[in-house]
Amino acid sequence: MGYVGIDSDAAELSTSMPYRNRQQPASSWISHDWLGSQPLLWSQKRGTKMSLIKCRECGAQVSEEAKKCPNCGAVPQKKMGLGMKVLLGFGAILVIGTMAGHSSGGATSAAQDGGGTAPATQAEVASLQAAALADGPLWSYEDGADKMRGTHWASATVDATEKLHFSFPYNGGSTPSLEVRQKGKQVDVILFVSKGQFLCHIDGCSVEVKFDDGAVSPYFAGEADDGETNLLFIEGAARFIAKLRKAKTVTIEAEFFQEGNRQMTFPVKGLRWPLA
Numbered sequence: 001m002g003y004v005g006i007d008s009d010a011a012e013l014s015t016s017m018p019y020r021n022r023q024q025p026a027s028s029w030i031s032h033d034w035l036g037s038q039p040l041l042w043s044q045k046r047g048t049k050m051s052l053i054k055c056r057e058c059g060a061q062v063s064e065e066a067k068k069c070p071n072c073g074a075v076p077q078k079k080m081g082l083g084m085k086v087l088l089g090f091g092a093i094l095v096i097g098t099m100a101g102h103s104s105g106g107a108t109s110a111a112q113d114g115g116g117t118a119p120a121t122q123a124e125v126a127s128l129q130a131a132a133l134a135d136g137p138l139w140s141y142e143d144g145a146d147k148m149r150g151t152h153w154a155s156a157t158v159d160a161t162e163k164l165h166f167s168f169p170y171n172g173g174s175t176p177s178l179e180v181r182q183k184g185k186q187v188d189v190i191l192f193v194s195k196g197q198f199l200c201h202i203d204g205c206s207v208e209v210k211f212d213d214g215a216v217s218p219y220f221a222g223e224a225d226d227g228e229t230n231l232l233f234i235e236g237a238a239r240f241i242a243k244l245r246k247a248k249t250v251t252i253e254a255e256f257f258q259e260g261n262r263q264m265t266f267p268v269k270g271l272r273w274p275l276a
Helices: 082-114 122-134 237-244
Strands: 003-005 028-031 040-043 048-054 061-063 140-146 151-159 176-183 186-193 205-211 217-222 231-234 249-256 260-267
Touching: 151 260, 176 260, 186 237, 205 231, 205 237
Parallel strands: none
Antiparallel strands: 003 028, 028 040, 040 048, 048 061, 140 151, 151 176, 176 186, 186 231, 205 217, 205 249, 217 231, 249 260
16 A cells, blocks of 8 residues: 555645655645545544545546645535435435325316216116106106197107217207107107207108117108208107107117217106197
């Protein structure tokens, strides 16, 4: 092991000198341990061992307590103590934990906010249908008189078990309804929605109808005479009503403008007939 003299503030290691430089004070010297990874600075004044660090500008060995490099004058970069490392690590853990908590809370809030507009699942639809049937007849009845012609009319209307969801400008939920109307010997079956447009041409269109778990049957339909696009008159009304009176539910599939085919299920049990 060789010793080299060094200034008490800073020094550059010279491994070519196996003896202490007489021009430097004997109060401190460098011990270069060839088995170790880093030269050490011993101070007789302090009686302590100090590590050397490399100058980031010129690469010279400098005492970790030196204010500047004696070779180039650059301020050496101090090593971070163990206590500071632990403190910074603990602070990083706190920051990450806080961010994770906010992210989880935001996701939960978003899920709660969006839950009201999400479409119902098949299980939820089945549950709604069962509840509607358990409540008994859901038909609403109206009647009136045409005094000028001396005729009487009556109607029964029932809403679907779930709303339809369309894009703008018909977003927000649309309620499908099925109406049975009787005026003298004339009967009509009308399918309409609170918002939306059926896709039906001037020469008519067709809808698919299923009573309970029976077979799917096509029915011809037509638009209203006044051009309203949110309702359809289902033809073959007498045949339709005859099957309707024996069923608990009826499902109708119709095509909507820019929305494709949609299915609507109505709880039709308990229809009072005849109406008038």
